[in-house]
Amino acid sequence: MPTPVEILKHEHRIIERVLGALSGVSQRLESGEHVPPEALSSFLDFIRTFADRCHHGKEETHLFPALEQRGIPREGGPIGVMLHEHELGRGLVAELARTADAYRQGEPSAGPRFAEIARQYIELLAQHIQKEDNILFQMAEQVLDEETKARLERAFQQAEEELGAGTHEHFERVAASLEQAWAT
Numbered sequence: 539m540p541t542p543v544e545i546l547k548h549e550h551r552i553i554e555r556v557l558g559a560l561s562g563v564s565q566r567l568e569s570g571e572h573v574p575p576e577a578l579s580s581f582l583d584f585i586r587t588f589a590d591r592c593h594h595g596k597e598e599t600h601l602f603p604a605l606e607q608r609g610i611p612r613e614g615g616p617i618g619v620m621l622h623e624h625e626l627g628r629g630l631v632a633e634l635a636r637t638a639d640a641y642r643q644g645e646p647s648a649g650p651r652f653a654e655i656a657r658q659y660i661e662l663l664a665q666h667i668q669k670e671d672n673i674l675f676q677m678a679e680q681v682l683d684e685e686t687k688a689r690l691e692r693a694f695q696q697a698e699e700e701l702g703a704g705t706h707e708h709f710e711r712v713a714a715s716l717e718q719a720w721a722t
Contacts, residue, residue: 539691541687541691542601542678542687542690543679545694546593546596546601546670546675547675549592550593552588552709552710553589553663554664555716555717556585556713556717557660557663558722559719559721560581560659560660561721563577563581564652564656565653567649567650567653568649568653575642577716577719577720578634578641579638580712580716581634581656585631587709588712588713590627590628590631591701592698592705592706592709595697596697597624597670598621599697600694600697602620604690605617605674605677605681608681608682610677616673616677620666620674623662623666627659627662630658630659631659634655
């Protein structure tokens with residue numbers, strides 16, 4: 539069974555694949571190419587469900603509190619930074635959703651605007667993932683004992699079950715499909 543950190547890092551790799559595809563969609567929109575509105579909806583569904591509810595949910599509900607219990611501060615520390623970036627990301631996703639709706643309704647400026655916001659989101663998440671992989675998760679490996687890791691593994695499994703059987707695997711397939719269709 540993979541450790542909690544290994545699970546979260548694996549999810550990062552899946553998210554990075556979708557960020558690469560989102561970059562490809564952005565490139566097409568910036569050049570004035572038509573992208574089916576359903577594609578934008580697929581990206582939003584992936585981001586909201588997999589990246590936010592599944593991945594960030596595990597961090598916020600389970601990992602971060604466990605790290606706080608082991609002495610890593612929320613305020614003025616890496617956990618506070620990660621939480622702030624999660625909120626920034628949610629704000630950008632809400633803006634992406636509004637812009638995708640405008641694109642679906644044929645608003646001429648919506649495609650380039652979607653691409654602009656998507657680029658901000660891609661940059662935010664790419665930096666965020668690097669910080670977690672190279673700083674926060676390193677700290678977690680050092681401070682979490684085996685009992686806490688086992689508790690987190692069970693909590694992560696329960697979080698997956700709450701999303702629905704097969705949801706994680708479904709979104710891995712969605713990531714592969716988006717990457718194949720849109721990555722440059």
